[in-house]
Amino acid sequence: MQRPAPLRLLLLAVMAVLAGLFFAFDLEQYLTLDFIKAQQGDLAGQYNRHPVPMLLGYFALYVAVTALSLPGAVVMTLAGGAVFGFWPALLVVSFASTIGASLAFLAARFMLRDWVQARFGPRLQRINDGIAREGYFYLFTLRLVPAVPFFLINLGMGLTSLRVGTFYWVSQVGMLPGTAVFVNAGKELGKVESLSGILSPSLIVSFALLGIFPLATRKAVQWIRNRKAAEAHDDKEKRMAEHDYDLIVLGAGAAGLTVTAGAAQLGVKVLLVEREPLLGGDCLHNGCVPSKTLISSARVFHQMRNAPRWGLPQPEFATSESPVVDFSAVSARIRSVIADIQPHDSPERFRRLGAEVAFGDAAFMDANTIRIARQGEAHGAYRTVSAPRIVIATGSSPQVPPIPGLADVRFLTNKDIFALPALPESLIVLGGGPIAMEMAQAFRRLGSEVTVIQRSAQILSKEDKDMADIVQQAMQREGVRFMLNTAVRQVRYATCGTCTDAPPAHAGFAPQTAAAQSPESQVVGAQAVDPETSDSQSPSSPSPGVQSSGSQPSGSQTVGLQCGNGERPMIAVDIEQPNGMPHTLYADSLFVAMGRTPNVQGLQLEHAGVDYSAKGIAVDARMRTSRKHIFACGDVTGQYQFTHAAGYEGGIVLANAVFRLPRKADYTWLPWATFTDPELASIGMNEKTARARNIPYTVRTEPFSGNDRARAEGETEGMLKMLLDKRGKVLGVQIAGPHAGELINEWVAVLGGGISLATLAGGIHPYPTLGEINKRAAGNLLGEKLFSNRVRGLLRLLFRYRGSAGMAS
Numbered sequence: 001m002q003r004p005a006p007l008r009l010l011l012l013a014v015m016a017v018l019a020g021l022f023f024a025f026d027l028e029q030y031l032t033l034d035f036i037k038a039q040q041g042d043l044a045g046q047y048n049r050h051p052v053p054m055l056l057g058y059f060a061l062y063v064a065v066t067a068l069s070l071p072g073a074v075v076m077t078l079a080g081g082a083v084f085g086f087w088p089a090l091l092v093v094s095f096a097s098t099i100g101a102s103l104a105f106l107a108a109r110f111m112l113r114d115w116v117q118a119r120f121g122p123r124l125q126r127i128n129d130g131i132a133r134e135g136y137f138y139l140f141t142l143r144l145v146p147a148v149p150f151f152l153i154n155l156g157m158g159l160t161s162l163r164v165g166t167f168y169w170v171s172q173v174g175m176l177p178g179t180a181v182f183v184n185a186g187k188e189l190g191k192v193e194s195l196s197g198i199l200s201p202s203l204i205v206s207f208a209l210l211g212i213f214p215l216a217t218r219k220a221v222q223w224i225r226n227r228k229a230a231e232a233h234d235d236k237e238k239r240m241a242e243h244d245y246d247l248i249v250l251g252a253g254a255a256g257l258t259v260t261a262g263a264a265q266l267g268v269k270v271l272l273v274e275r276e277p278l279l280g281g282d283c284l285h286n287g288c289v290p291s292k293t294l295i296s297s298a299r300v301f302h303q304m305r306n307a308p309r310w311g312l313p314q315p316e317f318a319t320s321e322s323p324v325v326d327f328s329a330v331s332a333r334i335r336s337v338i339a340d341i342q343p344h345d346s347p348e349r350f351r352r353l354g355a356e357v358a359f360g361d362a363a364f365m366d367a368n369t370i371r372i373a374r375q376g377e378a379h380g381a382y383r384t385v386s387a388p389r390i391v392i393a394t395g396s397s398p399q400v401p402p403i404p405g406l407a408d409v410r411f412l413t414n415k416d417i418f419a420l421p422a423l424p425e426s427l428i429v430l431g432g433g434p435i436a437m438e439m440a441q442a443f444r445r446l447g448s449e450v451t452v453i454q455r456s457a458q459i460l461s462k463e464d465k466d467m468a469d470i471v472q473q474a475m476q477r478e479g480v481r482f483m484l485n486t487a488v489r490q491v492r493y494a495t496c497g498t499c500t501d502a503p504p505a506h507a508g509f510a511p512q513t514a515a516a517q518s519p520e521s522q523v524v525g526a527q528a529v530d531p532e533t534s535d536s537q538s539p540s541s542p543s544p545g546v547q548s549s550g551s552q553p554s555g556s557q558t559v560g561l562q563c564g565n566g567e568r569p570m571i572a573v574d575i576e577q578p579n580g581m582p583h584t585l586y587a588d589s590l591f592v593a594m595g596r597t598p599n600v601q602g603l604q605l606e607h608a609g610v611d612y613s614a615k616g617i618a619v620d621a622r623m624r625t626s627r628k629h630i631f632a633c634g635d636v637t638g639q640y641q642f643t644h645a646a647g648y649e650g651g652i653v654l655a656n657a658v659f660r661l662p663r664k665a666d667y668t669w670l671p672w673a674t675f676t677d678p679e680l681a682s683i684g685m686n687e688k689t690a691r692a693r694n695i696p697y698t699v700r701t702e703p704f705s706g707n708d709r710a711r712a713e714g715e716t717e718g719m720l721k722m723l724l725d726k727r728g729k730v731l732g733v734q735i736a737g738p739h740a741g742e743l744i745n746e747w748v749a750v751l752g753g754g755i756s757l758a759t760l761a762g763g764i765h766p767y768p769t770l771g772e773i774n775k776r777a778a779g780n781l782l783g784e785k786l787f788s789n790r791v792r793g794l795l796r797l798l799f800r801y802r803g804s805a806g807m808a809s
Contacts, residue, residue, distance in 0.1 A: 008111045015107065019068055031065070031072030036079045043083045055088065059096045066100025067107070069151035073097065074182060081186020089183045097179065098172045101154045105167050108158030116159050128161055135162040136170045143174025150175070245271045245387040247657060248370055250362050250603070253281020254643045255634030256393035257345060258650025263658050264354035271385060272355050273362045273372055275394075280338075280345035282395050282414075282635075283643040289341060290334045290418040291438055295675055297330050298442040302478075302677075309714055325446045327423035334418050358383070364608040367627055389629050389657045392610075392617060393650070394603065396596040396635035401430070405491040409571055411590040424448050424589035428573055430488065432459035434674040436593035437471065441676050444480045451481040451585060453488060453575060460674060463734070464686045470718050470736040471676050483585075487576045491590065494572035598636045621664035622656045623649055631657055642672055669752040673741035678718045681744035684732025684751060685723055697723045697731055702777040704737040709768040713738060720777050728781075730757065739770055746774050758782060 022028065029035060036043075047054045058080065066073050077097075080089035117124065131138070139162070142153050157167055247263050249256045252274035263270045276285075283289065303310075305318040317324040343349065347357040360372040360383070369386045398413035400406065412420075414435060425448060429440045432454035444450040452459070459482065460468040472482060573585045598616040611618045611626040616638025623631045631653045634646035648665070655663035673681035690697045702720040704710040718737025725731050733747045750760050761779035765772045785791075795801050 011107065012111055015068060019070065022068070022070055028071060031070075031075045033075055033078070036075055036082065040079075040082050043079070047083050055084065055092055058084075059092050062093065062096035063100040063103070066097055066151070066154075067103035069104055069155065073100075073150070077179060077182040078186035081183035086183055086187060089186065090180055093179050093183060094172065094176055097150075097175055098168060101150065101171050101175075102164065102168050104151065104154035105158040106164065108155040113159045131160045131162050135160065136166050139167065139170045140174045143171055144177060243368065243387050244385045245269045245356075247271070247389050247391065248273065248385060248387040249391045249393060250370070251281070251393035251395055251599075251634070251636070252276075252279040252345070252357075253393060253395045253634055253646060254283055255395075255646035255650040255653075256281070256391065257350070258647050259391050259393065259633070259653050259657070260350060260355050261353055262651070262654040264350065266658055267354070268658055270355045271387070272350060272357045273370070274357070274359055275361050277359065278342065278345075279347060279350070279357070280342065282397075284338060284341060284345060286414045286418070287435075288643050289338055291414070291435065291442075292675060293334045293337045294330065294418060295438060295442050295677075297333060298445040299677060301325065302445040325423050327420055327446070330423075330446070331419055331421075361602060363602060363604040364610075365604075367608045367630065389631070390608075391653055391657065392603070392605075392625070392630065392632040392636055393634045393646070394599040394636045396598050396616075396638075396641060398592065399595040399597045400592065401488075401594045403430075403488050403491055406592070409491055409493055409590065411491070411571075411592050413592055417591055420589075424587070426587040427451075427589045427591055428453065428571065428585055428587040429591045429593065430573075431593035431595070432456065432461065432484075433593060433595070434460065436591070437475070437674060437676050439591055439593065440480050441475050441478065444475070444478055449587075450479070451483065451587065453486050453573070453585075454482065454484045455487065457485050459484075460680065462688070463674075463680060463682065464688060464721070467680055467682075467686075467721065467734050467736045470678060471674070471680050474678055474717060475676065483575065483577070485578050488573060489576055489582070490574040492572050492574070493569040494584075494586065596635060596641055598638050600636065622662060623653045623665060624656065640667060640670060642670075645670060669748060671744050671748050673744060675741060678715070678737045679740035680734070680736045681740035682732065682734045683744055683747050684730070686732055686734055687723065690723060690731060695731065696726050698726075699723060700777065700781055702773055702780065704770075704773065706776070707768075707770060707773050709770050709772070710738060712768065713770075720773050722777055722781070724781075735773075737770075737773075743770060743774060746771060750774075 043054075058076075062073070062076055062080075064070075065076065077089075077093050080093050083089070084092070135157075139153070139157060143150075246269040247259075248271045249260045249263075250273050252260075252272055256272065256274075257279065260270055260272045272279075278285065281287075304315055307318070308314050350357055358372055358374075360374045363371050363373075365371050365384065368388065368390070369384060370390065372383045372385065374381045374383055398415060417439060423446055424443070427440075427443050427448045427450050429436050429450060429452045432452060436452065437459060440450045440452050458465050458468055459472050476482065570586045570588065571590045573587070573590065575583050575585060577583065597614070598612075600612050600617065605612050605617070608630060609627050610630055610632075617625055617632040617636055619625055619632050619637050619639075623633050623637075625632050633649035633653050635641045637649075639645075645667075648670075652663055652665045655661045669683055671681060671683040673679060685693075685695070685697075687697070687699070700722045702722075703716075704718045704720075705716040707716075710716045715738035718735070718740070720737070720743075721734045723731040723733070730751060733744070733751075735743050737743075746760075749755065750757075757778040761775055761782050763775060765775045792801075796803070
């Protein structure tokens with residue numbers, strides 16, 4: 001980094017003045033052998049009377065002489081031995097000389113290194129590379145040879161990239177033998193006639209050999225390693241020539257496409273294998289893109305139905321009791337958006353980039369060989385390919401919870417909910433995560449009666465409760481019913497009205513297989529209605545959209561959405577709440593969103609020796625599996641199941657697998673967002689995370705009600721919450737409010753880029769914008785310090801300000 005020129009000149013001037021004064025006043029005469037020998041007795045007497053001040057003064061003077069590269073350090077070393085004795089002098093001189101040398105090193109670096117590197121950088125490249133690899137060996141060798149002027153070493157090393165800490169400890173150790181020789185010679189100062197008499201030729205040669213020996217040994221070991229590496233490289237080249245590709249990527253979602261595109265453009269022979277008929281992965285076809293398209297349609301329809309809020313006339317359909325949304329048209333719009341994006345993720349594009357694309361089911365035969373079952377060909381038609389490096393990016397699928405009866409009914413997941421032929425009149429949602437909340441609100445806005453069943457006491461359980469509650473309360477006002485702390489006991493078909501068991505799944509329905517029942521199958525929800533206290537649970541007074549059935553077993557209570565005429569089978573969900581009373585919910589459709597399962601089945605990872613579990617493939621920070629040449633990224637690792645995380649991890653794999661650089665993933669400032677209305681976005685730690693890590697924190701909040709643009713848009717619900725550590729450093733930010741997913745992006749730049757809150761608060765934001773809430777949150781935090789009593793008192797002292805003009809007389 002370029003240093004400020006005035007500061008460099010100031011330091012240079014100070015050093016020049018001090019050195020000039022040293023020579024102008026002929027202070028060098030006090031650092032000669034004759035002077036020290038003449039004053040030895042007086043100095044020893046002073047040391048006996050005042051040992052500590054003498055040692056401190058000697059230490060400070062020695063540091064100054066070496067830091068300014070003045071002559072006399074050798075004489076001072078002799079004087080130390082003569083006055084203080086061997087061990088005290090050795091201790092003081094060892095540290096004083098190293099500290100002084102380090103100051104000279106830093107001064108040279110501060111004043112000259114940028115200029116030298118800018119002017120002679122290309123010529124110094126080999127020196128810089130050598131210092132980066134073996135700088136400590138070079139420095140150690142030079143320090144062991146007292147014949148080399150140490151001030152030149154200090155200044156020269158300051159111009160290189162050698163780390164300060166390395167310079168210090170190597171100097172400390174390397175100068176110790178020479179220091180001991182001179183301190184010991186100082187004990188016999190009367191016998192020393194000249195400085196050259198201390199260092200005999202044999203002693204200098206001994207020091208030189210002592211310094212050269214470790215470097216020579218290092219070079220010999222390096223030569224042996226290079227020979228072995230060369231032989232290994234030849235074997236590797238031979239093996240690579242036997243492989244079909246440089247890199248094989250399994251899976252064409254966000255992670256796999258990132259790796260493939262980057263590797264292909266870098267000249268890597270890469271094969272991309274995808275089991276589905278289209279590239280793009282779950283995000284494009286069953287996740288991010290279709291869900292956000294559906295949310296957009298639902299938001300527009302919701303605004304149309306609530307037009308009077310914006311001073312507009314109420315549409316006629318807003319008062320209609322019958323469904324008015326043609327969901328097939330909504331589905332058609334979703335398909336059109338996917339089709340618009342598909343060319344970017346098409347095989348043709350990746351082939352143009354230089355990759356080969358194959359479709360089929362892939363499985364490992366060994367650690368370097370993949371068998372691909374070719375799609376559209378006869379059973380048993382396989383293709384076998386190999387590569388020295390393989391990337392697993394096969395994504396994840398909806399998790400099917402082990403709930404009794406679930407496998408016998410047709411339920412929806414994100415794989416099929418966007419292609420429904422018609423809008424369901426009623427929908428039960430199992431789960432309280434992001435996709436569950438997004439779909440629950442979207443279908444409610446389009447006209448479905450929606451009930452959410454959540455096994456825990458909070459939706460969006462990874463978020464702080466106060467932020468999740470903002471979302472839940474908004475959805476409740478729109479008519480979404482929540483049943484928290486609720487266990488699902490059974491799912492079945494039932495005929496509405498009589499509640500008799502219905503036949504098995506419809507012809508053409510493909511029931512999905514549920515895992516074996518386990519304790520984890522309980523789904524819990526607490527917004528239950530107590531039949532003893534609520535009229536809405538009484539058979540004689542059902543709530544709108546709720547039907548009670550008298551044909552239930554004794555002691556049970558049925559709570560169902562309006563079932564219709566009983567001609568078609570409804571889905572019945574038997575639940576149990578904390579009060580132990582069983583209930584039954586009815587709905588046309590059941591949406592299951594209770595987590596994701598990594599797609600590892602069929603890969604035969606055991607053939608490659610890759611460690612994995614039900615949670616995903618285990619990887620290190622470089623996205624390497626238990627077999628270091630096999631990488632895994634994206635949802636299949638079970639870590640951060642976001643599309644943007646998958647793309648980021650794909651970049652980590654690209655750095656390690658293609659560039660062979662040891663880049664590690666860092667999720668400290670990984671953002672995420674739930675696209676409900678209001679949205680909920682986060683980055684860094686929230687309160688739950690900070691408490692789990694025992695990190696002290698304070699909280700600052702900023703409500704959207706104070707944002708003028710939010711008022712203009714009629715979206716004042718929600719707030720920004722900032723967590724700070726005890727030093728006032730930001731630990732994390734959560735935003736619940738309009739366009740929170742967009743607003744969090746500024747915090748990605750601020751926190752990820754190390755930008756101060758003062759810079760954020762001082763930045764100019766357009767008015768009126770929602771983004772001003774970020775500036776205001778930072779500004780209010782800084783304002784607590786700026787508008788303090790201490791600052792007011794200081795200004796009153798400096799400028800004689802007289803206090804507030806608005807105080808009552």
